[in-house]
Amino acid sequence: xDISSLNLTQVxxxxxxxxxxxxxxxxxxxxxxxxxxxxxxxxxxxRGGADxxxxxxxxxxxxxxxxxxxxxxxxxxxxS
Amino acid sequence: MNQDPTKRWxxxxxxxxxxxxxxxxxxxGLRQRVGNYPGVTVEKRTGTAYTLHGEAIELIDLPxxxxxxxxxxxxxxxxxxxxxxxxxxxxxxxxxxxxxxSNLERNLFLVTQxxxxxxxxxxxxxxxDMAEAKGVRLRPEELSQKLGVPFIxxxxxxxxxxxxxxxxxGQSLTHPGPRQWTMPPPLAAAVGQxxxxxxxxxxxxxxxxxxxxELLAGSNRGPEGAxxxxxxxxxxxxxxxxxxxxxxxxxxxxxxxNLLGEAGVLGNKRVASWTDWIDAAVLxxxxxxxxxxxxxxxxxxxxxxxASYPMDWIDAGFTWAGQAIENxxxxxVLRDLLVNGVLAxxxxxxxxxxxxxxxxxxxxxxxxxxYLARAAFLLDRVMHRVGLSGKSFIPLLSSYAxxxxxIMATRxxxxxxDRLTTILIAPLMSCSARIPxxxxxxxxxxxxxxxxxxxxxxxxxxxYALGTGTAFLLAWLFRKKMLGGGSPPLIxxxxxxxxxxxxxxxxxxxxxxxxxxxxxxxxxxALSILLWFxxxxxxxxxxxxxxxxxSYAGQLGLWxxxxxxxxxxxxxxxxxxxxxxxxxxxxxSTMSIVYxxxxxxxxxxxxxxxxxxxxxxxxxxxxxxxxxLVFYVxxxxxxxxxxxxxRETGGWGWPAFMMLYMTGLAYGAAWMVQIVxxxxxxx
Numbered sequence: 001x002d003i004s005s006l007n008l009t010q011v012x013x014x015x016x017x018x019x020x021x022x023x024x025x026x027x028x029x030x031x032x033x034x035x036x037x038x039x040x041x042x043x044x045x046x047r048g049g050a051d052x053x054x055x056x057x058x059x060x061x062x063x064x065x066x067x068x069x070x071x072x073x074x075x076x077x078x079x080s
Numbered sequence: 081m082n083q084d085p086t087k088r089w090x091x092x093x094x095x096x097x098x099x100x101x102x103x104x105x106x107x108x109g110l111r112q113r114v115g116n117y118p119g120v121t122v123e124k125r126t127g128t129a130y131t132l133h134g135e136a137i138e139l140i141d142l143p144x145x146x147x148x149x150x151x152x153x154x155x156x157x158x159x160x161x162x163x164x165x166x167x168x169x170x171x172x173x174x175x176x177x178x179x180x181x182s183n184l185e186r187n188l189f190l191v192t193q194x195x196x197x198x199x200x201x202x203x204x205x206x207x208x209d210m211a212e213a214k215g216v217r218l219r220p221e222e223l224s225q226k227l228g229v230p231f232i233x234x235x236x237x238x239x240x241x242x243x244x245x246x247x248x249x250g251q252s253l254t255h256p257g258p259r260q261w262t263m264p265p266p267l268a269a270a271v272g273q274x275x276x277x278x279x280x281x282x283x284x285x286x287x288x289x290x291x292x293x294e295l296l297a298g299s300n301r302g303p304e305g306a307x308x309x310x311x312x313x314x315x316x317x318x319x320x321x322x323x324x325x326x327x328x329x330x331x332x333x334x335x336x337x338n339l340l341g342e343a344g345v346l347g348n349k350r351v352a353s354w355t356d357w358i359d360a361a362v363l364x365x366x367x368x369x370x371x372x373x374x375x376x377x378x379x380x381x382x383x384x385x386x387a388s389y390p391m392d393w394i395d396a397g398f399t400w401a402g403q404a405i406e407n408x409x410x411x412x413v414l415r416d417l418l419v420n421g422v423l424a425x426x427x428x429x430x431x432x433x434x435x436x437x438x439x440x441x442x443x444x445x446x447x448x449x450x451y452l453a454r455a456a457f458l459l460d461r462v463m464h465r466v467g468l469s470g471k472s473f474i475p476l477l478s479s480y481a482x483x484x485x486x487i488m489a490t491r492x493x494x495x496x497x498d499r500l501t502t503i504l505i506a507p508l509m510s511c512s513a514r515i516p517x518x519x520x521x522x523x524x525x526x527x528x529x530x531x532x533x534x535x536x537x538x539x540x541x542x543x544y545a546l547g548t549g550t551a552f553l554l555a556w557l558f559r560k561k562m563l564g565g566g567s568p569p570l571i572x573x574x575x576x577x578x579x580x581x582x583x584x585x586x587x588x589x590x591x592x593x594x595x596x597x598x599x600x601x602x603x604x605x606a607l608s609i610l611l612w613f614x615x616x617x618x619x620x621x622x623x624x625x626x627x628x629x630x631s632y633a634g635q636l637g638l639w640x641x642x643x644x645x646x647x648x649x650x651x652x653x654x655x656x657x658x659x660x661x662x663x664x665x666x667x668x669s670t671m672s673i674v675y676x677x678x679x680x681x682x683x684x685x686x687x688x689x690x691x692x693x694x695x696x697x698x699x700x701x702x703x704x705x706x707x708x709l710v711f712y713v714x715x716x717x718x719x720x721x722x723x724x725x726x727r728e729t730g731g732w733g734w735p736a737f738m739m740l741y742m743t744g745l746a747y748g749a750a751w752m753v754q755i756v757x758x759x760x761x762x763x
Contacts, residue, residue: 024569026325027151028568028569028571029326030149030325030326030329031146031151031571032571033326033329033330034146034147034149034189034329035146035186035571035573036185036186036333038326038329038330038333039326039330040330041333044350046356046359047359047363049365050365050461051457051460051461051470051570053359053363053457053574055350057183057185057186058182058183058184058185058186058350059183059186059573059574059575060355060359060573060574060575060576061571061572061573061574062453062457062460062470062570062571062572062573062574063569063570063571063572064460064464064469064470064569064570066569067569067570067571
């Protein structure tokens with residue numbers, strides 16, 4: 001699996017990952033970045049499911065799975 | 081605008097849920113909605129705070145923001161105030177940034193933007209106790225030194241740090257120094273050129289770089305030369321696929337992270353907390369729904385059981401007042417007005433105050449504890465199916481209390497079509513004004529002895545479910561079929577659970593009680609007196625029933641009776657329907673006046689149960705009561721809702737549509753109840 005193919009929905013709960021790319025609409029991307037989902041930001045997935053909960057920048061943020069699929073991530077140790 | 085030019089205005093700004101409104105309340109003593117849920121403040125509020133030297137300062141509490149890039153209507157309000165473009169409020173002289181000390185990284189991101197507005201900045205480092213409990217080591221002095229603006233540690237919910245904050249507000253605040261974050265090279269070149277062009281035209285502009293960034297973002301305000309340059313750079317960045325706005329966000333966050341590191345602010349690592357334990361149950365795909373159902377059922381059982389005691393006291397109070405007047409005053413028009421007009425009308429509505437307060441108590445607890453955001457999360461999937469996002473759920477939930485704050489809360493919804501759909505369906509959520517109508521009609525429909533409290537609560541829950549289910553169905557129709565387009569994805573902050581501040585909840589209840597009683601003492605009192613007059617004159621007989629039939633109100637009721645007869649309603653119910661066009665709860669006071677029963681609910685229920693058609697058949701059969709209940713679930717009998725919908729949609733078109741579809745739906749559904757009821761053999 002290359003870097004661009006791993007998205008936030010595919011990460012297991014409790015795992016910490018690094019945001020590698022956002023592939024959503026420009027306005028949504030900007031909102032995500034402002035809330036801490038910048039490229040290179042560390043994100044911990046707390047809960048999975050149809051909608052998911054992440055820990056980013058010291059807060060829990062709920063995301064719809066549809067949006068989480070557009071947040072591409074990589075493992076913190078560099079594995080994709 | 082008549083304002084004291086010497087008075088200083090300070091805008092209070094911060095991320096949602098940073099404790100901004102709590103601090104505002106603590107400083108000003110003003111009562112306003114504050115909740116543990118992002119986006120509770122949807123309208124700017126102002127209040128006077130005093131410095132330690134007694135200087136009065138006007139504080140403006142703004143809706144929560146994540147950044148100064150306004151997208152939703154509530155963010156635009158904040159943005160307009162900060163730029164001095166908000167009607168009725170001058171440009172602030174300074175900004176008080178309220179930051180959540182346990183989440184400095186994201187909160188300081190906004191502070192770096194505020195510092196570029198060209199206004200003096202003061203930072204309240206709020207909720208320091210919670211940050212320290214999470215192991216965050218705070219260093220306010222170092223932060224003040226590094227960022228160049230004062231940081232004052234506070235605990236707004238406990239009133240700590242307010243003296244220091246008042247002292248700081250009393251001092252002359254200085255402007256922040258020049259930008260400290262490093263702009264990436266391509267952007268730095270663009271901003272440098274645009275800012276230079278701006279300064280050529282307007283040399284006095286101290287924040288030319290910030291203005292240049294605004295022009296790049298698409299603002300149309302500035303000198304022509306600077307605007308042309310910004311357009312050229314935007315096109316160039318577009319061609320080169322350079323995402324300059326992402327670069328700015330990255331650079332700011334990078335700066336904030338370095339700043340926190342240099343200032344020695346440590347901690348903020350995620351550790352499992354009791355919020356996670358609670359969330360495991362509350363957000364569980366199956367158990368979560370169970371929790372929601374239990375909460376809702378508890379609410380309705382409380383409305384019927386706990387509220388019955390204070391309701392009995394109020395009932396006894398009005399009965400005593402009625403008897404006292406009858407014992408002391410000779411029979412006549414004035415006594416009739418006081419007993420059958422004023423006491424019957426006002427008492428018939430005031431008796432429901434305890435139920436309304438219980439509703440607000442529960443909603444306050446849910447809001448303040450942080451559960452409301454979880455409910456929105458849980459419901460996002462349902463909302464998504466009808467074309468909305470979970471964000472629309474909060475305005476809809478607020479509408480259970482009252483559609484007016486519910487419609488105003490739609491300002492937190494970014495997508496305009498989502499917002500319009502939410503406004504259109506919000507009045508279908510059963511508001512507190514429907515409680516008097518529901519409880520009276522449920523009591524009239526079923527004998528007290530046969531149905532236990534929980535049975536009535538279930539009946540009430542069923543009416544709420546009917547309104548909510550229909551609202552979702554219509555949301556699907558309006559959003560997906562009428563307005564078109566996809567629904568935006570959910571991005572929602574889930575605040576940590578907090579013990580609800582009972583003072584905050586009590587303030588909300590007090591606020592609602594004042595609003596309700598003021599309404600009872602003005603609108604309902606006036607309508608009661610008017611209705612008493614219309615139902616008492618002209619006097620044609622000594623028999624009250626004949627007088628009512630021949631009265632102005634009776635004639636109106638008889639005139640509309642043919643139209644409402646298919647619904648099982650007689651002319652007396654017709655009077656109630658017309659009288660309650662302005663406000664639903666007026667139906668109960670109207671029926672109290674129509675049946676001459678004073679302010680007691682039991683008397684009204686007994687009068688309704690014994691009311692008959694001319695052929696002796698019961699009017700308030702279970703089917704007719706259900707038909708009337710369904711009518712009130714759907715009908716838009718509230719002029720204040722129409723007015724606020726007009727304000728929020730910017731015209732009369734959508735409120736007129738709302739009125740038409742809801743009235744049509746109410747009539748059609750009530751008719752269907754009669755048809756189906758009769759077909760099933762119920763009379």
